[in-house]
Amino acid sequence: MEGLKMKTKIALLLAIIMLAMFILPACGNKSASGETLNVNVGPDPDTIDPALNSSVDGATMIIHAFEGLMTLDKDGVPVAGQAEKYEVSDDGKVYTFHLRDDLKWSDGKALTAGDFVYSWNRAISPDTAADYEYMFEVVDGYTDGTLNVKATDDKTLVVTLYNAVPYFLELTAFPTFSPVRKDLIEANGESWAVEAKTYIGNGPYKVKEWVPGSHITMTKNKNYWDYKNLGAENIKFVLMEEDTARLNAFQKKEILFTDDMPNDEIDAWRDKPEFNLAGQLGTYYVSFNVQKAPMDNKLVREALTLAIDREFIVKEIGKSGQEPAGAFVSTGLSDADPAKEFREIGGDYYDPSDYEGNLAKAKELLAQAGYPNGEGLPQIEYLCNEGSGHQAIGEAPQDMSQKIGVNITLVSQEWGTCLN
Template sequence: MKFKKKLAVLLASALAVSTALVGCSSGSGGSSGGTELSVNIGPEPTTIDPAKNSAVDGATLINHAFEGLMKQDKDNKIVEAQAAKYEVNKEQTVYTFTLRDGLKWSDGEPVKAEDFVYAWQRLVNPKTGADYNYMIDMVKNANEIMAGKKKPEELGIKALDKKTVEVTLTTPTPYFLEVCAFPATFPVRKDIVEKNPEDWSTTESTYIGNGPYVLKSWEHQSKMTYVKNKNYYDLDKIGPDTINFVLMEDKNTMLSAFKNGEILFTDDLPSEEIDAMKDKGLVIEKQLGTYFVSINVKKEVLDNVKVREALTLALDRDYIVEKVVQGGQIPADSFVATGLTDADGKTEFHDNAKKWYDVKDYKGNIEKAKKLLKEAGYENGKGLPSIELMCNPGHEAIMEAIQSMWKENLGVNATISSQDWNVFLETRKKGDFQVARDGWLGDYNDPISFLDMWVTGGGNNNAQWSNKKYDKLISEIKATTDAKERYSKMHEAEDILAKDMPVIPLYYYTDLYLISDKLEGMYTSPLGFKYFMYCKVTE
């Protein structure tokens, strides 16, 4: 999932501004004593439409207002959510979900099996333009629908009755239940969405969900206030009566608000403050993700693979990790993140992957980079136009390090442009850039989550890259039930990505956040989601 700092489901094996807001307050009423919690998970979201969101901060907001057939619990396990139970046929291709009794939307209307059918059909409908349409490409007819060859109504999901959802897959998919816990598959109401397709999710009155909280008010660029959904089936277990998601993008502003007690949680902080905050609320956890930069392969000069490889080899990842980001990150020597097992279930996929370069042989990498740039016709950077490095606020220091290394090692000039989060996402999505900061958190516990995004025309393929052999491999990976063959082909796919190098891996993520000792019960996913619905605020 795109990472703000960038969306994702779970890895069971992984370790586990604006107004002056009070971090918590006590009042009367409610099972939690009228608690009000203020936190920061990011800036103004680009969208909180379950089908259209592809960022981690948006996913956290959606997780509080909606709920899928399945969900992730505090132990990083996938458990029943809107579904009370499910059954799977012997071939592992037909899943039958039975909804809980008495489920209701936040406006009191009943949640029906048909709501899930509509949401999934909408997700793969080309008219929706969902980046995550491929999330359910294992469902029967999904690929044909996305290609415009079949109608959304032909998707392999149907409501057997008001409480029963049946999903038919083309091939057994080991991570399918994780997909059922992913925000893109959450139900939405057809009557609400189709009345106002573009803006239903931007207005409190029409943002009707089936999750533990409901959006009460949205002060744009300031805060989003969520209150308990009185119709939620598990209401008695829900914590704060009110959650204020304070919208901030500047890391220094976040830190100041946390220190002043205006918020009890913030999802980022300035790198230079990491040491100072280590005993003052800083938490560093493992995370299933890769920080990289995308190279727009359609832009002049950057369409030359030798130039792309030279730019990749000229970077000192050890320096970036140790001196710039300073959060325990691991220098990346391939694209698929650490933390995913290989076919044997014992070794890591990353450990068995061919390395794109030797992180420790920085001198040798530079020599090879110089040679490649000369072969491309730009010896010592002569004749190579200046390259623009695009990022969102908070990532300028990394871009400056890249800029300096390219200049010093290759004679390549670069400029830096920083755009607000929402503008940045849209610019990058349109391909209106040369080189852009990027990041990805896995969506489920499988390497394919890092590989299928790069198929031709993929909604998250920011590099605008296309390779027919790669596309064919991804299709074969998703069609086979042979684990050994499947993982072998995933390694082969990553090797193609390395050969064409449309991306420059920098490091594997860690999750850094600040949390007050007054906040208990908050949990996270190794894929970036934050869960505040079961929190308790103490004095």
């Protein structure tokens, strides 16, 4: 009997444990083809529609083809993107963005402030069903279904917020806030984002070719405002699902970069100069199906949460600087006082270092829920990405839950299927 489907999913921004990326750049910055950089950030993306994407690999591709009002520098600080400058009202609620002169889409058509008005409202539309539509809730009009975002002329965008928020500029650099083409979407529907001829963006690169299961090739966008300062002529995203295949391709110099590798290879690569760790904000979490028993019972959910030995997962599976999550928001995010970390001020829900105490509490909660030692609890299904790292992480709570009498069946799926 199915009692639950759990999902593992990496959130992109504001939804947050330290998930280190495995970065393996080659010694040079050019591949054998000269001006083409061959890299791997994952398999075929589920979507590269800026409004619909919710994965890291898809976002990596999107930020090459699109650009928001602001963009982020190497330190994650928002800097001018499509907007050359902006002003903020004294109460912090009204932002006026001034677009750069002569902005164009990659096909040469003029880009205007009205494109942002359309795109942001499209992202919150129920018809679009964007995963990240809630990120627009800081904008006035969100609850009414029409954002208080106005193009006073082709180069001026006025955004009124519901309340002043200190991170609004960072939001405008997030992929979901990118402008998209109304004419192409209305003419082609969802297929606009799968064909190179209709996937028209405003970013530094444009899609030249997408061969499913093989590669997505992007070439420099000559209509981009900062074209003269771009790097390689082409970027070829080699599409691979399996971690072992990625590592083999890197060793054969078929790709110059991959952001993942088999967990059991980490120790062997740790001291090699090609191996680098880069911290990334994000929380690896389990999502419960609260619409079905027994996961509609918060006592059961808390018991299963406490049964997970986070320190074991970090040390024995992750092995790459991750931190055990005692709460949802990770380290690295400031509190209201920017000199202090939210994690330190907010505290933890649980102490990850006291696993035995957590197990004892988990058993108490199960008994309170009417399932002493797991008796009477239906079989639980855990859904995860079939990548080796995700599989290993899924196997950990599968084993750990048995300590409180709970049996879990692990079901792994290809990443795109898992997302849906």
